[in-house]
Amino acid sequence: MAAVRECGVCWYVYDPQAGDDVWQVPPGTAFDDLPAEWRCPRCDSGKERFLPVREEAPADPRPRTLEAVYREIHRTKMADVPILNPALAVEALDFAPFAGGLLGALVTPWSVNAVFFPPKGPPAPPMGRARALPVGVVTFLPQTLPGLGEVELLSLFSPALEFVDQAAAVAVARECLKLLLTPPEVEEQPAQSQPSRRELFGFLRP
Ligand code: FE
Numbered sequence: 001m002a003a004v005r006e007c008g009v010c011w012y013v014y015d016p017q018a019g020d021d022v023w024q025v026p027p028g029t030a031f032d033d034l035p036a037e038w039r040c041p042r043c044d045s046g047k048e049r050f051l052p053v054r055e056e057a058p059a060d061p062r063p064r065t066l067e068a069v070y071r072e073i074h075r076t077k078m079a080d081v082p083i084l085n086p087a088l089a090v091e092a093l094d095f096a097p098f099a100g101g102l103l104g105a106l107v108t109p110w111s112v113n114a115v116f117f118p119p120k121g122p123p124a125p126p127m128g129r130a131r132a133l134p135v136g137v138v139t140f141l142p143q144t145l146p147g148l149g150e151v152e153l154l155s156l157f158s159p160a161l162e163f164v165d166q167a168a169a170v171a172v173a174r175e176c177l178k179l180l181l182t183p184p185e186v187e188e189q190p191a192q193s194q195p196s197r198r199e200l201f202g203f204l205r206p
Contacts, residue, residue: 005031005050010043063092069145083159084109105173111158112173134183
């Protein structure tokens with residue numbers, strides 16, 4: 001996509017796809033191909049005042065959709081379930097690209113999970129899909145959710161009654177996510193008395 005440039009004086013945007021009627025520049029003319037005498041059609045600044053527009057990637061909508069879906073589950077299917085932690089709310093956090101998909105965490109009043117939005121591909125087996133994470137191989141369970149298609153969940157805590165507030169659950173979710181994305185330590189000192197991460201977080205392994 002051809003670069004859009006912006007006037008540093010008046011913020012007029014030159015879009016190569018649109019060209020410029022004032023100077024009769026045809027659509028499809030790159031900024032660098034504009035005539036030397038071309039000036040800002042709005043404020044008459046020279047070409048040298050134009051700067052590339054920093055194009056920020058639009059935020060991936062899936063984590064927000066996931067929250068909406070789980071708020072609805074909370075409101076309906078889970079409404080009368082006695083294991084809800086009243087201090088917790090649905091929150092999707094720390095989603096970032098991983099292995100062609102998007103990996104993050106989901107806190108709900110009844111669980112803390114790692115969640116993976118997989119790249120397009122064949123559906124996961126109902127018993128789960130083994131995923132090679134930096135920490136090791138873990139099995140995510142597939143779930144088909146409205147508006148999202150197949151989503152893979154790794155339950156970290158369920159129920160989630162031990163968390164005193166949302167911040168505590170978010171902190172633990174964040175810590176678990178970090179562990180999943182950290183390779184296990186190489187055991188250089190077998191006589192070490194402290195348990196390794198692998199031993200501490202053995203529950204993450206299938
Ligand atoms: Fe201008």
